Amino acid sequence: MTSLFLFGATEGGLFDFDATLPLMAVQVVLLTFILNALFFKPVGRVVEEREGYITTSRAEAKQKLAEVQRLESELKDQLKAARQAAQKVITDAEQDSEKLYKEALALATAEANASRESARREIDSQRDSALTQLKEEAEQLGNLIVDRLLAAK
Amino acid sequence: MGSFPFFLPFAELEVGQHLYWQLGGLRIHGQVFMTSWIVIGALLALVVAGTKKMERDPRGVQNLLEFLWDYIRDLARTQIGEKVYRDWMPFIGTLFLFIFVSNWGGALVPWRLIHLPSGELGAPTADINTTVALALLVSLSYFYAGLSNKGLRYFEYYVHPTPIMLPFKIVEDFTKPLSLSFRLFGNILADELVVAVLVFLVPLVLPVPVMFLGLFTSAIQALIFATLAAYYIGEAVEEHH
Structure with a gap:
C-alpha cells in the first residue's frame, strides 16, 4: 500500500514532473489577474481613498484651528483696543469737564474782578469829581466872600 | 502497512502516489488540482464576500x-x-495568499478522510510541480521586472560591483528558483510526513504539538516565499550608482 518512491521512479514518485507544472503556473497567473481585479484594486482604492480623506480632513481641521486662533487673537486685540479707547474717552471727558470748570471759574472770577475794579474806579472818579466840584465851589465861595468883603470896604 | 496489528483510515502513508488525469496527451496530478481549486475557491469566496459592499468605515x-x-x-x-x-x-500578494491558504488548508483540513482511487489529497504546495511552477514564475517575474524597468542595463547587475561576480550571479539565477521551490516543497511535505508518521505510531495526543508546529511552519513558509520573491524583484529593479 505504502510506496516510498523517491528518485528514479518510472511511475509516480516525489519528483514526478509532468503537465501539472505548466498548468499550475497558468492557474496561478490567472489567479493573480483575478485577485488583482477583485481584491487588490478595489481594496487599494478604498484604503487610499480613506487615507486621502483622513489627510485632507486633518489638513482642513488644522486650517480651521489656525483660523480660529487667528480670529481669537484678532478679537482679543480688538477688545483691548476698545477698552483702551473707552478709557481714553473717559479720561478725555474728565479732563474736558475739569478744563471747562476751570475756564468757567476763571472767567467768573475775572468778570467779578473786572466789575469790582470798574465799580471802584467809578467810585474813585465820582469822589474825585465831587472833591473837585467841592473845591471849586469852596474857591468860588471864598472868592465871593473875598469880593464882598473887599466891596464893603 | 497492512501487516501492522492496528489500522486507522487516516494513518496511511502514500508518498509519491498520484491520481493521474489524462488531458489530451498530457498527464496531470488530479489531487493537486482538486485541492488547488478548493484553495482558489476559498480565496475567491473570501474576496468576493469582503469586497461586495465596501465602505469608508470598514465592517x-x-x-x-x-x-x-x-x-x-x-x-x-x-x-x-x-x-x-x-x-x-498583486503578484506577491497572490503568491502569499495562495501558498498560505494551501499550506493551512493542507494542515487543517482532514483530507485523508476523502478516499481517492490513488494518491491522497493534501496541500498543493506539497507537490514539487506546484512549487517549481511558482518558483519559475518568480524567476520570470524578476527578469521581466529588471528588463522592463532598466532595459538592457539590467545586465549590468551581473557585473556589479566587479566582473568577477559574473559566474556567481549566473549561478544565482538557477539556485534562486531551486531553493525557492525545494524549501517550500520540503517543508510542507516533511510536515505532512511527520504528522502522518506520528499519527501512525501514536494516534493520540502526541501529533497535536507537531500539528501546531506545522501551522507555524506553513505560515512562515508562505511569508518566506513571498518575501524572497519580492526581494528578487526588488534586486532586479534596483538602480546601481
Whole structure:
C-alpha cells in the first residue's frame, strides 16, 4: 500500500514532473489577474481613498484651528483696543469737564474782578469829581466872600 | 502497512502516489488540482464576500481584507521599493495568499478522510510541480521586472560591483528558483510526513504539538516565499550608482 518512491521512479514518485507544472503556473497567473481585479484594486482604492480623506480632513481641521486662533487673537486685540479707547474717552471727558470748570471759574472770577475794579474806579472818579466840584465851589465861595468883603470896604 | 496489528483510515502513508488525469496527451496530478481549486475557491469566496459592499468605515470581512492588503503592501514596499511596488503587489500578494491558504488548508483540513482511487489529497504546495511552477514564475517575474524597468542595463547587475561576480550571479539565477521551490516543497511535505508518521505510531495526543508546529511552519513558509520573491524583484529593479 505504502510506496516510498523517491528518485528514479518510472511511475509516480516525489519528483514526478509532468503537465501539472505548466498548468499550475497558468492557474496561478490567472489567479493573480483575478485577485488583482477583485481584491487588490478595489481594496487599494478604498484604503487610499480613506487615507486621502483622513489627510485632507486633518489638513482642513488644522486650517480651521489656525483660523480660529487667528480670529481669537484678532478679537482679543480688538477688545483691548476698545477698552483702551473707552478709557481714553473717559479720561478725555474728565479732563474736558475739569478744563471747562476751570475756564468757567476763571472767567467768573475775572468778570467779578473786572466789575469790582470798574465799580471802584467809578467810585474813585465820582469822589474825585465831587472833591473837585467841592473845591471849586469852596474857591468860588471864598472868592465871593473875598469880593464882598473887599466891596464893603 | 497492512501487516501492522492496528489500522486507522487516516494513518496511511502514500508518498509519491498520484491520481493521474489524462488531458489530451498530457498527464496531470488530479489531487493537486482538486485541492488547488478548493484553495482558489476559498480565496475567491473570501474576496468576493469582503469586497461586495465596501465602505469608508470598514465592517466585517472588509476589515480582514484591508489588513491583508496592508500587510502585503508593506511587504512589497519594503522589499521592492517605493517606485515600482504597485506593479508587483498583486503578484506577491497572490503568491502569499495562495501558498498560505494551501499550506493551512493542507494542515487543517482532514483530507485523508476523502478516499481517492490513488494518491491522497493534501496541500498543493506539497507537490514539487506546484512549487517549481511558482518558483519559475518568480524567476520570470524578476527578469521581466529588471528588463522592463532598466532595459538592457539590467545586465549590468551581473557585473556589479566587479566582473568577477559574473559566474556567481549566473549561478544565482538557477539556485534562486531551486531553493525557492525545494524549501517550500520540503517543508510542507516533511510536515505532512511527520504528522502522518506520528499519527501512525501514536494516534493520540502526541501529533497535536507537531500539528501546531506545522501551522507555524506553513505560515512562515508562505511569508518566506513571498518575501524572497519580492526581494528578487526588488534586486532586479534596483538602480546601481
